Amino acid sequence: MTTRETCAQIPARLLAWYDEHARALPWRSAPGxxxxxxxxxxxxxxxLQQTTVAAVKPYFDAFTTxxxxxxxxxxAPQEDVMAAWAGLGYYSRARNLVKAAGVxxxxxxxxxxxxxxxxxxxxxxxxxxxxxxxxxxxxxVVVDANVERVVARLFAIDTPLPGARAAIREGADLIxxxxxxxxxxxxxxxxxxxxxxxxxxxxxxxxxxxDCAAREHDPERLPVKAAKKTKPVRQGRAYWIEREGAVWxxxxxxxxxxxxxxxxxxxxxxxxxxxxxxxxxxGAWEEAxxxxxxxxxxxxxxxxxxxxxxxxxxxxxGEWWPVERIDEAGLPTLFAKAARLAIAARExxx
Ligand code: SF4
Numbered sequence: 001m002t003t004r005e006t007c008a009q010i011p012a013r014l015l016a017w018y019d020e021h022a023r024a025l026p027w028r029s030a031p032g033x034x035x036x037x038x039x040x041x042x043x044x045x046x047x048l049q050q051t052t053v054a055a056v057k058p059y060f061d062a063f064t065t066x067x068x069x070x071x072x073x074x075x076a077p078q079e080d081v082m083a084a085w086a087g088l089g090y091y092s093r094a095r096n097l098v099k100a101a102g103v104x105x106x107x108x109x110x111x112x113x114x115x116x117x118x119x120x121x122x123x124x125x126x127x128x129x130x131x132x133x134x135x136x137x138x139x140x141v142v143v144d145a146n147v148e149r150v151v152a153r154l155f156a157i158d159t160p161l162p163g164a165r166a167a168i169r170e171g172a173d174l175i176x177x178x179x180x181x182x183x184x185x186x187x188x189x190x191x192x193x194x195x196x197x198x199x200x201x202x203x204x205x206x207x208x209x210x211d212c213a214a215r216e217h218d219p220e221r222l223p224v225k226a227a228k229k230t231k232p233v234r235q236g237r238a239y240w241i242e243r244e245g246a247v248w249x250x251x252x253x254x255x256x257x258x259x260x261x262x263x264x265x266x267x268x269x270x271x272x273x274x275x276x277x278x279x280x281x282x283g284a285w286e287e288a289x290x291x292x293x294x295x296x297x298x299x300x301x302x303x304x305x306x307x308x309x310x311x312x313x314x315x316x317x318g319e320w321w322p323v324e325r326i327d328e329a330g331l332p333t334l335f336a337k338a339a340r341l342a343i344a345a346r347e348x349x350x
Pocket of ligand 1: 150
């Protein structure tokens with residue numbers, strides 16, 4: 001049972017477990033070693049927001065090979081970074097990445113405090129705490145979704161989220177040590193992702209089993225989540241216009257959803273409403289199928305329409321892109337799915 005008195009033993013137990021079981025990840029240093037390069041820590045933390053470790057790894061490798069330093073990333077054209085980010089989602093992260101790299105390169109290095117890091121574009125409270133602890137060894141209370149779950153269980157906090165966040169933070173603060181606070185944060189993340197998992201916590205293998213208030217009382221019910229709101233469903237259309245083995249692609253407006261990304265033309269759908277249904281040019285459009293895709297605040301049902309042999313006249317600004325190199329266009333996931341549907345429909349007709 002966790003009490004304020006037993007909290008004192010938790011860091012040592014968890015760090016001993018971490019010394020043996022830490023995940024080897026390309027942005028980490030080994031347990032007990034000097035902190036990892038702040039650039040790699042920052043880049044990984046931005047990529048990991050809303051995205052899994054498995055999905056992030058190939059992107060992290062590609063970014064650090066192409067842009068091995070923050071200065072190199074700061075000097076990269078924004079379109080190249082957006083294209084390299086394609087498929088990771090939440091594209092405002094990539095725009096902020098370029099802005100923050102510029103700020104860091106300009107000031108000659110990363111700020112080394114939570115407050116300083118927090119001032120960088122795209123760096124919120126959690127990310128600032130994580131970088132301060134992991135890259136600079138500062139004591140910081142790092143609470144991501146994994147840590148939230150472990151702490152809610154350790155202290156048996158059964159107030160529904162998000163109301164429980166203050167108590168969870170207080171619990172996390174109580175158990176965060178002054179020394180090795182970066183390793184401690186990473187150990188909590190590893191415990192949450194490997195042992196104290198959402199549906200099937202493996203309490204028998206947990207180094208904190210003796211400290212855990214929820215262990216004997218169905219820990220998988222914690223943290224209690226507020227009922228999810230149903231997301232609105234928007235209807236839209238995307239247009240695949242093809243001529244002589246090339247497809248017409250446009251660049252989305254810099255601000256707003258998927259801003260600055262290459263995309264298929266569409267009918268103006270958004271989080272706020274359906275599209276107009278008006279195609280960019282008149283013609284004998286054929287339906288290729290429907291893509292259903294979930295964004296943070298809504299679901300889009302995107303009908304994909306195809307048109308062969310369109311002339312350029314009447315098309316707004318864009319470019320003809322070779323269909324056989326469509327994978328290199330850096331399309332965001334929604335439009336990459338739409339492209340696959342259009343290509344499958346085209347192949348059925350050949
Ligand atoms: S004992 Fe079980 S519920 Fe408690 S922290 Fe460990 S894995 Fe999670």
